[in-house]
Each structure stands twice: as structure tokens, then as C-alpha cells.
Amino acid sequence: MGNLIDIKGVTHAYKTKSGPFPVLRDLNISIPEGSFCAVVGPSGCGKSTLTRLIAGLMFPDQGEVWLHGELVKSPRKTVGMAFQNPVLLEWRTILHNVMLPLEIVAPTMPRAQKEARARELLALVGLEGFENKRPSELSGGMRQRASLCRALVHKPDIIILDEPFGALDAFTREDLWQTMHQLREKEPFTALLITHDLRESVYLGDQVVVLSGRPATTQYVMQVDIPGPRPLEMLYRPDSIQRLATLRREIQIAQGREVA
Amino acid sequence: MDWKKVAVPLAAVIVLLLLWELLVWAMGWPDYKMASPSDLWPAFLRYQNLFWLYGWQTLWRTVVGLALAVVFGTFLGMIMGLSKLMNDALYPLLVGFNAIPKATVVPVIALMFVGQHDFNTILMAFMISFFPIAVSVSIGLSTLEPEYRDILRSLGASRFTVFWKIALPKTLPEFFGALKVAATLAFIGTNLVEIITPHGRGLGHLFQSAQTNSDFPLMFAVLLALAFLGIVLYYAVVALERIFAGWAVRTAQ
Numbered sequence: 405m406g407n408l409i410d411i412k413g414v415t416h417a418y419k420t421k422s423g424p425f426p427v428l429r430d431l432n433i434s435i436p437e438g439s440f441c442a443v444v445g446p447s448g449c450g451k452s453t454l455t456r457l458i459a460g461l462m463f464p465d466q467g468e469v470w471l472h473g474e475l476v477k478s479p480r481k482t483v484g485m486a487f488q489n490p491v492l493l494e495w496r497t498i499l500h501n502v503m504l505p506l507e508i509v510a511p512t513m514p515r516a517q518k519e520a521r522a523r524e525l526l527a528l529v530g531l532e533g534f535e536n537k538r539p540s541e542l543s544g545g546m547r548q549r550a551s552l553c554r555a556l557v558h559k560p561d562i563i564i565l566d567e568p569f570g571a572l573d574a575f576t577r578e579d580l581w582q583t584m585h586q587l588r589e590k591e592p593f594t595a596l597l598i599t600h601d602l603r604e605s606v607y608l609g610d611q612v613v614v615l616s617g618r619p620a621t622t623q624y625v626m627q628v629d630i631p632g633p634r635p636l637e638m639l640y641r642p643d644s645i646q647r648l649a650t651l652r653r654e655i656q657i658a659q660g661r662e663v664a
Numbered sequence: 665m666d667w668k669k670v671a672v673p674l675a676a677v678i679v680l681l682l683l684w685e686l687l688v689w690a691m692g693w694p695d696y697k698m699a700s701p702s703d704l705w706p707a708f709l710r711y712q713n714l715f716w717l718y719g720w721q722t723l724w725r726t727v728v729g730l731a732l733a734v735v736f737g738t739f740l741g742m743i744m745g746l747s748k749l750m751n752d753a754l755y756p757l758l759v760g761f762n763a764i765p766k767a768t769v770v771p772v773i774a775l776m777f778v779g780q781h782d783f784n785t786i787l788m789a790f791m792i793s794f795f796p797i798a799v800s801v802s803i804g805l806s807t808l809e810p811e812y813r814d815i816l817r818s819l820g821a822s823r824f825t826v827f828w829k830i831a832l833p834k835t836l837p838e839f840f841g842a843l844k845v846a847a848t849l850a851f852i853g854t855n856l857v858e859i860i861t862p863h864g865r866g867l868g869h870l871f872q873s874a875q876t877n878s879d880f881p882l883m884f885a886v887l888l889a890l891a892f893l894g895i896v897l898y899y900a901v902v903a904l905e906r907i908f909a910g911w912a913v914r915t916a917q
Contacts, residue, residue, distance in 0.1 A: 479818050495909075
């Protein structure tokens with residue numbers, strides 16, 4: 405299968421009062437269909453800009469973003485997003501929160517079918533029985549699970565995850581990592597994950613892309629050829645430790661603290 | 665447990681009335697200095713038909729003025745909340761307009777629309793009460809986190825869909841908070857016109873007549889009737905809030 409996403413030579417700058425502020429420079433990332441790409445890099449290196457470019461919410465100054473063989477020129481119905489803040493709608497139940505994208509993407513789909521689809525996903529992430537709760541009645545980890553369901557409910561070509569586990573405590577985060585592997589097994593999807601957590605990137609990613617400091621460019625790409633679902637113990641094996649050490653070094657180079 | 669919800673505030677009212685009665689009695693104040701609660705009921709009974717008639721006039725004009733304030737205030741808040749430019753342009757105007765003491769505006773509109781008593785009253789109720797609604801709606805809309813918008817925009821949703829599905833419902837709690845303030849303000853607007861303009865109608869006019877006749881018990885009875893109408897309108901807003909923004913009220917754990 406070909407690549408689902410091809411980011412080719414993307415350069416982008418924000419216009420500020422003191423002139424252009426470059427954030428991305430000649431960035432190249434390719435994500436094969438069904439694979440999971442984790443992007444790590446120093447803070448403020450333009451990772452969130454990258455997500456908005458892929459979602460078609462912004463357009464690069466130079467270069468191209470290709471999704472499924474088509475140039476991204478406008479927002480598309482084939483993207484799902486989840487953020488660090490789960491941004492669930494407090495006036496809707498969990499079930500109706502998850503159904504929200506279907507109301508936009510498939511307004512003609514019968515209501516029962518939308519509901520069945522949402523229930524199916526909620527059951528997959530262990531939220532069966534919480535369908536009629538309000539977001540405020542759930543814990544942070546559960547809200548994030550619901551947010552993932554909402555990103556997946558319309559079977560998007562790609563889900564864009566912008567540090568979705570960043571605000572969770574360590575144990576909840578590890579639970580969610582495992583949930584991601586279980587989800588991929590039953591609901592195959594292509595994903596781009598932005599994260600600050602190297603262990604997370606190695607545990608979840610089929611490839612890990614290290615971005616350089618601002619303006620960000622592709623500094624290093626690591627393949628993690630371990631089939632899923634991966635056990636959490638994988639992180640404590642020597643090969644994983646070796647990978648983490650390599651990534652750590654590349655990040656330090658990206659931060660300019662160590663010369664390549 | 666429910667009876668407590670009614671009994672506790674009711675008890676507070678009774679205690680207040682008793683203290684008031686006691687104070688007037690202990691100080692030996694005559695009627696023309698300070699009426700006591702026991703004088704109010706006879707005053708009310710004596711002019712009962714006027715109370716009902718004028719009370720209704722005051723109420724409907726306040727409600728119409730408030731309804732106009734809701735429509736206009738929400739519209740203004742939408743423009744200001746969704747456009748930074750319009751916000752910068754309109755905010756100083758709005759603050760300046762709100763800072764003008766409304767009592768000074770009454771003679772102006774009375775001259776502009778001579779004899780249009782209903783219209784003038786509604787206009788004043790409207791002018792005094794749209795400000796908090798406009799401000800709260802604009803703040804509610806402009807503080808919407810960008811992620812909320814992105815979730816729908818990335819699916820190709822229109823600006824209107826984002827507004828209808830997310831921005832509007834998310835603003836409702838702020839809107840109702842402002843509406844509670846606006847409801848009591850609208851009463852002040854109505855009564856300003858009723859009291860200041862000659863040959864007025866409504867409870868303000870009854871108050872004015874009582875003052876001319878130095879009928880202190882009647883004046884106090886009118887004040888209490890106004891307070892009662894204010895409470896009725898306030899709780900009507902609370903009931904609407906329960907229906908449309910009940911989700912914002914966290915149930916006690």
C-alpha cells in the first residue's frame with residue numbers, strides 16, 4: 405500500500421509584527437496507510453502547526469501536504485482530532501459527544517446507526533455503562549477515552565493526536581497507551597501522534613520522527629518494527645532502552661545542547 | 665427535603681418583617697416617618713384593584729423591554745464576540761452608553777416621543793438591560809477554546825454549524841447569568857419612566873401618587889409589590905435556565 409500522508413518540503417512562517425516567524429522548514433514526513441507515526445521534538449518547534457496543516461485548517465507557505473493521493477487544500481471530512489484538552493461538550497452525554505462528528509459528516513445516517521457506532525467504540529475503550537453520563541462525571545482518563553472515540557467514530561483516514569495523554573497521571577497514561585493498541589487491533593487506523601514523551605513514542609509508534617528546534621525540519625526517523633499489540637513490558641527490554649537512548653541523544657542535538 | 669427550600673427563605677422574610685415591625689414600634693415612629701408592615705396590608709387592600717392593574721402594566725412593559733434587550737443584546741454580543749474588529753469598535757461606545765445615568769435620558773425620550781408612554785417605558789427597560797447581555801455573550805463567544813472549533817472545522821463544518829452546535833450552547837450559562845442581572849435592571853428602567861414622567865401608569869405612577877398624598881403606607885406597599893414582581897421575574901429566568909442550561913449546574917456530590 406502507498407503512503408496515506410506525504411508531507412513534502414513544507415516550509416511555513418507565521419506573520420508577526422516583527423516580520424515572518426519561521427516554524428517549519430523543508431519538513432518531510434511520510435506515513436504509510438495503517439501505520440502509527442509519533443512525532444517528538446523540543447517545545448515550541450511547530451508540532452501543533454503540523455497538525456493544523458494536515459487537518460487542512462492552515463496551508464503551508466511552500467511545499468505540499470498529500471492525503472490519500474490528494475493535495476490538501478481545504479478541511480476534509482476524513483480527519484479525526486484529539487487534543488490534550490478532551491474538549492467534550494458538557495451539555496451532551498458521552499454518547500452524544502461521540503456522535504457529534506457523524507452529525508457533520510453523515511447528516512443523513514439514521515440516528516440508530518450513529519448511536520450503534522458510538523456505542524460500539526465506547527465499549528472498545530471500556531466506557532460501556534457510561535454512555536449517558538455527562539463529561540464532568542467522568543475522570544480525566546475516561547474523558548480522554550471518550551475523546552478518542554469521537555476522533556474515530558466517522559472512520560477517518562487519519563487521526564491526529566496532539567499530546568492527548570499529556571495531562572494524565574503516569575498510570576492512567578500507560579492504561580491509555582494499551583487502549584490505543586487494542587483499538588488499532590479492532591479498528592485499524594492511521595495516526596499521527598504529537599508527544600513529548602519518548603517512551604510513549606517508542607511504545608505506540610511504528611516510526612518515530614524527531615524534529616529539530618525551530619524552524620523545525622525532519623532531523624531523524626526511527627523505525628520501530630515490532631508488531632502490535634505490544635505488551636507494556638516491551639519498554640523495559642534492552643532494544644527499547646537502546647531506542648530511547650538514541651532518541652534522547654537526537655532530542656538533545658535538536659535542542660542544540662549537543663553537537664551531532 | 666424539598667419543603668426546606670420554601671420554608672427557609674419564607675422564614676427569613678417573616679423574621680425581617682417582624683424586626684421591622686418591632687423597630688417602628690420601639691422607636692415610636694409615626695406613619696408619616698416610617699410605615700410598619702402591619703400598615704401595608706390595609707393599604708394594599710384599599711387600592712387592590714389599582715395594584716393589579718398597575719402591577720400588570722409594569723410587568724408586561726418590563727418583560728417586553730427585556731425581550732427586546734435579549735434579542736438585541738445577543739445580536740450585539742455575537743457581532744462583538746465573533747469579530748475582533750467590531751469588538752474594538754463597539755466596546756468603548758457601549759461602555760460610554762451604559763455609563764450615562766438613565767434618569768437623565770428619561771426627559772429626553774419623553775420629549776422625543778411625547779405621549780407614547782408604553783413605548784417610552786419599554787424603550788427605557790430595553791436600554792438599561794441590554795448591556796450585560798451583550799457583554800456576556802461576546803465574552804462567552806470570544807473565549808471559546810480553539811480546540812472546540814478545530815474539532816468541527818477539520819470535518820469541514822461551516823462557521824454557522826460551529827456557532828450553532830458549540831459556541832451558542834457553550835455561552836448559555838453566561839447568558840443566563842447576565843439575564844438575571846438584566847431582569848432586575850429592566851424593572852428599574854420601567855419604574856424610572858413611570859415615576860419621572862407625569863400622567864404615567866404602572867406601579868411607579870401609584871408610588872408617585874402616594875408620595876403626593878403623603879400616604880406612606882401606600883408607598884411602602886408599592887415598594888413591596890415591586891420587590892415581589894422582581895422576585896417573580898427573577899425566578900422565571902431561573903426556570904428557563906434550568907430548562908436550557910441545566911447541565912451547567914453541577915449536582916452536589
